[in-house]
Amino acid sequence: MSLALDIVLSPKQERSIAESTARLNIWEGAIRSGKTIASLIRWVTFVANAPRGGSLVIVGKTADTIARNTFEPLMDPAITGPIAKRISYTRGAPTATILGRRVEIISSNDSRAENRLRGMTAVGAYVDEATLIERPFWDMLLSRLSVKGAKLFASTNPDAPSHWLKKDFLDRAHELDLKSWHFRLDDNHSLDPAYVKALKSEYSGLWYKRFIEGRWVMAEGAIYDMFDEDKHVVRELPLMEKWLSVGVDYGTANPFAALLVGVSVPDLDGQRRIYVASELRYDSRAERRQLTDSEYSARLTNWLDRIPGTYGPGTHGVRPDWLVVDPSAASFIQQLYRDHYRPMQADNAVLDGIRTVSNVISADHLRVHESCRGLLDEMAGYAWDERKAEKGDDAPVKVDDHSCDALRYAIHTTQAAWLRLLEPVPTL
Structure with a gap:
């Protein structure tokens, strides 16, 4: 089946679509590099001519990521052209219809997900964010692809070089019926050069290597290696347009840490910034x-x-918009309610939170008042756990990280509230 597309594909995208004829086909590399679009176009062409006698399945970490990463582009006429009208899916539904074929939707985060695979005979599978899938689930999925001509298509960002997908599959492609394609950010020629430049400036360290260069590298060294006290620490605070949040990392035997975060009024260049204004420890x-x-x-x-x-x-006296508390501090949250606060549980996705804070620092959108000594002392020593990294897990060393956790809660959990504010204000 051929598709009449409104988008212009790069030579690498075209090759990957034409050559993805193996049992396992994996697109890996940088964010916004074009790998997902290429893999989805190939998936649609496969569905159109997929073998009968078994199920088609789309797998992702959660129902939300499946909807966002897979079906939003599939149902966009600018990407799939007239085919978009022949794709039907409701967010959260267990099935979809693509070109008249029923497709099972399975989020691997669901405790019942593996049970849905058991007993299934599959003719084709698409996996979104493959590095986030647990290995037993992946192995079960492969065992279900038993029909002649069955194929798997997957896209993923890089992870640690010891990750099972890299070590046991990508590095063994010559031993397996597997083809893969590596994408870098610069491989996507359709992106605005100004956007590419901005994206490159917003990532540093581990995130730059993985998400911009598309490299499978180990987490090592300082986590906030882009933080410079000479640049990012201030003695005086500007006027605040919004007192955004207080992030609280609760401790009894360990230190209790709270950080007050605000968003400043625009400076002479029309730029607002996030300020860590005060600390309670x-x-x-x-x-x-x-x-x-x-x-x-x-x-x-x-x-x-x-x-x-x-x-x-x-x-x-201040009362910020959000009081964001360590989700494990259930009794303290109840006490805050009794004291007429309206606390919210922090988003405790550690890697996502670290990445959000790293991006804010790299984009020069964060300042810390010099009085926040607990945070400043911790940031200097906040490092990746090398022993866990060697096992394929990205995690910080869990020592002296209480104010760093409070910072993560305060900024990452409220991202939707401050993201638009940091866009530069036009100046005359």
Whole structure:
């Protein structure tokens, strides 16, 4: 089947679509590099002529990522042309219809996902974000592709070089019925050069190597290696347009850390920034006394009441839009409700949170007041766990990270609230 497309494909995309005839076909590499579009176009052409006698299946980490990464582009006429009208899917539904064929939708995050695979005979599978799929689920999926001519198509960003997908499949392509294509950001010629330049400036360290260069590299060294105290630490705070959030990492035996975060008014260049304005820390070991939930809540209130200059000279006290709390601190969250706060549980996706903070620093959108010594001391030593990295897991060393966690909660959880604000304001 041939598709009449409105988009212009790069030579690498065209080759990957034409040559993806193996049992396993994997597109891997940088973000926005064109790999997903190429893999989806190939998937649609496969569905049109797929063998009968078994199921077609689309797999992803969650129902939301499947909808966003797979069906939004598939149902976009600018990408799939008139074929878009022949694709039917409702977000969260267990099945979809593509070119008249029923397609099973399975999120691997669902505890029942592997059970849906058991007993299935599959003729074709598409896997979104393959590195996020657990190995037993992947192996089960491959065992279901038993019909003659059955094929798997997958796209993924890189991970650690010891990740099972790299080590046991991509590196063994010559031993398997497997073809793969490596994409870099610069392989996508349809992107605006200004956007590519901006994207490159927003990533650094591990994220730049993986998401821009498309390299399978180990997490090692400092996590916030782009943070420079000479550049990112300030002695004075500007006026705040919005007191955004307080991020709280709760501790009893470990330190309690809270950070107040605001978004400044535009500077002379029309740029707003995120400011970590103040810090509250309590270390029960150093103080030799643990505090109760009510005592922590009272200290939080007194601290916010003392923040100066919020409503003009001589005034004190702030109440940010969001009070974002460590989701494991259930009893403290209940205490905050009793004390007339409206806390929200933090998004505790560690890697996503670290990446959000890293991007904000790399884009020069973050400043930290010099009084936040707990955070500044931790950021200097916040590092990747080398032992876990060698096993294929990206994780920070869990030592002296309480203010770093509070920063992650305060910024990553509220991303939707500040993202548009950081767009430069046009100046005359």
